[in-house]
Amino acid sequence: MIQVKNLVTTYGDFTAVDDVSFTAEAGRVTGFLGPNGAGKSTTMRVMTGLTPATRGTATVLGTPYAALQNPGRHVGVLLDASAQHAGRTGREVLTLGAMTLGINNRRVDQMLEVVGLTQQEAKRRVRNYSLGMRQRLGLANALLGDPKVLILDEPANGLDPAGIRWMRDLLDTFAGEGGTVLLSSHLLHEIEKIADDIVVIGRGRIVAQGTKEELLRPSGSLVRSIDDSKLQAALVAEGIEANPVPGGGLSVDAETPRVGSIAFAAGVMLTELRGADSQGLEDMFLTLTSDDARQETAA
Numbered sequence: 001m002i003q004v005k006n007l008v009t010t011y012g013d014f015t016a017v018d019d020v021s022f023t024a025e026a027g028r029v030t031g032f033l034g035p036n037g038a039g040k041s042t043t044m045r046v047m048t049g050l051t052p053a054t055r056g057t058a059t060v061l062g063t064p065y066a067a068l069q070n071p072g073r074h075v076g077v078l079l080d081a082s083a084q085h086a087g088r089t090g091r092e093v094l095t096l097g098a099m100t101l102g103i104n105n106r107r108v109d110q111m112l113e114v115v116g117l118t119q120q121e122a123k124r125r126v127r128n129y130s131l132g133m134r135q136r137l138g139l140a141n142a143l144l145g146d147p148k149v150l151i152l153d154e155p156a157n158g159l160d161p162a163g164i165r166w167m168r169d170l171l172d173t174f175a176g177e178g179g180t181v182l183l184s185s186h187l188l189h190e191i192e193k194i195a196d197d198i199v200v201i202g203r204g205r206i207v208a209q210g211t212k213e214e215l216l217r218p219s220g221s222l223v224r225s226i227d228d229s230k231l232q233a234a235l236v237a238e239g240i241e242a243n244p245v246p247g248g249g250l251s252v253d254a255e256t257p258r259v260g261s262i263a264f265a266a267g268v269m270l271t272e273l274r275g276a277d278s279q280g281l282e283d284m285f286l287t288l289t290s291d292d293a294r295q296e297t298a299a
């Protein structure tokens with residue numbers, strides 16, 4: 001389990017992470033989603049002891065990362081797949097990793113197989129790896145010490161759709177065996193495919209968190225009737241928000257049975273009543289992204 005509590009990280013007078021709290025549970029894959037510059041990497045760097053917290057705490061398996069003995073045996077970390085030594089072969093990277101962790105060299109071959117790098121590819125220098133291959137190697141490195149927790153910054157970056165599916169299966173298996181996975185991405189559709197739980201961050205603050213089903217669940221209804229104004233008045237009188245939508249009808253902040261019964265009581269005949277589309281998270285994320293894009297353009 002990973003626990004972040006009221007975490008604040010500042011760079012000079014700039015607050016990159018602003019009172020962030022969330023938990024990544026064991027047995028689940030938690031997606032950490034946010035636009036570029038939202039504070040994901042900074043949070044992960046604090047979790048792994050690379051950047052100090054200004055305030056608040058981040059613990060992994062109940063302990064600050066820096067206090068773990070031989071942390072690679074407990075926590076697998078992949079923060080920047082491009083930062084691996086370009087002059088070493090894939091096999092050398094893993095062999096050195098195994099030596100540092102004090103584990104049997106046999107694990108190198110096992111991990112190469114797990115991440116789908118061939119013996120031939122393992123002999124190539126990392127500078128000649130594609131980004132997707134570097135991600136696979138980084139993941140093999142993170143898995144070397146047979147950890148209980150994985151912290152992965154943008155691990156799907158550079159993977160093709162088949163690679164993303166492969167990663168989802170691998171992380172699902174890891175979590176299925178009781179492991180904790182936290183992975184970041186700036187792409188909603190990537191996170192949607194891989195994660196069970198989602199934490200959304202924007203400009204250093206958590207803006208939403210919950211299970212994927214909760215966050216993507218359609219909420220509200222779309223209703224059309226022979227008298228939308230009368231229906232709107234009846235809904236508003238019950239304290240329910242109802243707004244006209246282009247093309248006719250109302251978008252209503254209530255589930256369909258409640259809308260149906262209010263329409264019935266008000267004597268308004270309905271011509272259409274259905275659940276709204278699951279646009280909520282996507283809309284929120286697009287707003288976050290466009291706000292940040294505007295800021296960057298203005299800067």
Ligand SMILES: Nc1ncnc2c1ncn2[C@@H]1O[C@H](COP(=O)(O)OP(=O)(O)OP(=O)(O)O)[C@@H](O)[C@H]1O
Pocket residue numbers: 011014016034035036037038039040041042043185186
């Ligand atoms: N060492 C640093 N000094 C000053 N500002 C920094 C430093 N590192 C990060 N920042 C700033 O903190 C903010 C958060 O950056 P961070 O890298 O955590 O975002 P991110 O969500 O991981 O973004 P991306 O998806 O682009 O990787 C950004 O505005 C960034 O410019």
